[in-house]
Amino acid sequence: MPCTPNAVLTPRDLREQIRSGGFAGPTAGMGGDALQANIVILPGAEAADFLRFCQSNPRPCPLLAVGAPGDPALPSLGEGIDLRHDVPRYRVWRHGELTDEPSQIADLWQDDMVSFALGCSFSFEDALTRAGIPVRHQDAGRNVPMYRTSLATRPAGRFGGPVVVSLRPMPAADAIEAVQICARMPLAHGAPIHLGDPAQIGIADVMAPDYGDAPDIRPGDIPVFWACGVTPQAAIVSGRPALAITHAPGHMLVTDIPASRAEARLTGVNA
Amino acid sequence: MPCTPNAVLTPRDLREQIRSGGFAGPTAGMGGDALQANIVILPGAEAADFLRFCQSNPRPCPLLAVGAPGDPALPSLGEGIDLRHDVPRYRVWRHGELTDEPSQIADLWQDDMVSFALGCSFSFEDALTRAGIPVRHQDAGRNVPMYRTSLATRPAGRFGGPVVVSLRPMPAADAIEAVQICARMPLAHGAPIHLGDPAQIGIADVMAPDYGDAPDIRPGDIPVFWACGVTPQAAIVSGRPALAITHAPGHMLVTDIPASRAEARLTGVNA
Structure with missing residues (x-):
């Protein structure tokens, strides 16, 4: 063994x-x-x-x-x-x-x-999985899709730039439960910051992420977006x-x- | 005075x-x-x-x-x-x-x-208003729009029938906050039970509610649906x-x- x-x-x-x-x-x-x-x-x-x-x-x-x-x-x-x-x-x-x-x-x-x-997001993805909520990129063996948005961070000195988000598509009922689960985990990015229409936060094509792999979106899924730990790296690049x-x-x-x-x-x- | x-x-x-x-x-x-x-x-x-x-x-x-x-x-x-x-x-x-x-x-x-x-929903509407989340039917001086859905209640004896929902349209960021606020108020219907595509819960035309007035949906709003206190009245009618x-x-x-x-x-x- x-x-x-x-x-x-x-x-x-x-x-x-x-x-x-x-x-x-x-x-x-x-x-x-x-x-x-x-x-x-x-x-x-x-x-x-x-x-x-x-x-x-x-x-x-x-x-x-x-x-x-x-x-x-x-x-x-x-x-x-x-x-x-x-x-x-x-x-x-x-x-x-x-x-x-x-x-x-x-x-x-x-x-x-x-x-x-x-x-980082590992903690809340575990919590979603334990709740029976699909984490589609894990199931597909892919990297999570991430996007630069039209939302700006609050700048501090040389550090600033866009909020980067990660996407996890899921059914609406799961999205409602995910908000509740993740709101209790502020150290793991907390509640989602957007759901629904990606264009509202400046994402033109959800199938073409700026980082990571393309999403696996199933019929009936809505896109749910979390603030992402790539944001500070983007702030370092821009700063x-x-x-x-x-x-x-x-x-x-x-x-x-x-x-x-x-x-x-x-x-x-x-x- | x-x-x-x-x-x-x-x-x-x-x-x-x-x-x-x-x-x-x-x-x-x-x-x-x-x-x-x-x-x-x-x-x-x-x-x-x-x-x-x-x-x-x-x-x-x-x-x-x-x-x-x-x-x-x-x-x-x-x-x-x-x-x-x-x-x-x-x-x-x-x-x-x-x-x-x-x-x-x-x-x-x-x-x-x-x-x-x-x-009843008065309590959670007050909580939403205090949080600065729009309650569009109140602002428009209308009754809340309500719909019979394709979701079934769990029947008990003669009582059963569809879950009736109320609709409050709002921006996605407000919907995320509303889930968190209302999840803490289970005695006032709790978290929404659906958001996004009305067809997924059997609502063909969101502008034609089964009870109440037509919704006031603003650009950028998503539909957010709560289980509604009309459900027990519908159960009495059907029972x-x-x-x-x-x-x-x-x-x-x-x-x-x-x-x-x-x-x-x-x-x-x-x-």
Whole structure:
């Protein structure tokens, strides 16, 4: 019988395997119920504006944790986290251009680096699946379709640009239930921000997403749109800071927080 | 300065005025924040089935209170309520046919009469208005449009028939917020049961409602449908009991319960 490491690896074991170079792949389905996070790392000069950008745009940029300047730990999200190594793949951006995709960033770390952990959609997709609501791109083995919209983020310093949304088509009754489920998960982008006519938020052709794969829309489905974690990456591209580091798409930080308890643990509100 | 009786009348004073024949009009806007209720009164032989019908169909028929057989009081909804007099106008149904619209029913009361108080849409429309969400039929001074759907109630004995829905058109972002607001108000019909394409629930022409006035649909609105308190009246018409008494449309029982505290007070769940 082959060993099944995913079933036994704790999030901390998984991070240690990543740190030692033993794993560098996408983290979807890894770490069991552990909350996963989008990561952005910026030099001190840009960090204050980016923090303000996240706080002003909580739907696309739900802040899970912010590191102390120069400190690669995020103790509220897990013991021993070291952001110089613990993300399986990073993206390095210089003046808004993608320049590298390394598996560690120890050589780029600076004394004033500030790290940001942002909520991601994995948690709410799990909650939808548990409720019996179809997540069509998962069923089809595709990436979620994402679109730049005509909705603007609230800018902060150099950071701004459009709200990017992800699309999950589903029947109307499921959309009504999904609003209720996701409204209780503000750290995972919260309730949808639009449903129905895509043109109302500046999407001309729903079959031609700006990121990800084309949607699988079944008869009777309506399009339901969530604010998306690609929004902060788009803000970095448009803001063109001298240096920024993010996770590579799908290659997330795996935290110690059970996703089902994240809202209670990280906001102090009992679920 | 003219006196403004609505501003000073307590619900109990208002009921006494109704009982004495001093007021027999519609109750919209009366009694301040007091919860208003749909009323159904049935002889004992029909009451058990109707109770089961309501419990099986809580979205269209949210039960606020059920009277003891033969007792015209509803003590959980207000001190001194006497259902033989305290509704400003009644409807009398014999074998499913509307036969009279009296202002009191003392002469029809029987020793085995059971009264049912059901939640109504006034509470959630107030909540939507407070949230800045348009309630178009109110703004247009019209009655809410209502439709028989292809959705069936769960039948109980002689009571059954279609779910009747009310329509409130609004922008998609408001619909998303309305789902969240109304989901917290199960005693006022709860979350919408459909949005988007009316044909999916058997409504061929949204401009031709089965009850009420034609909708006022603005550019960018989507149709949002709630289960409606007309559903139990339709069940009485189709069930054809020998005798049934209801309130006349818009002429409700005004209770002592503040609408904003109804869910907590009547369900034991703290809001």
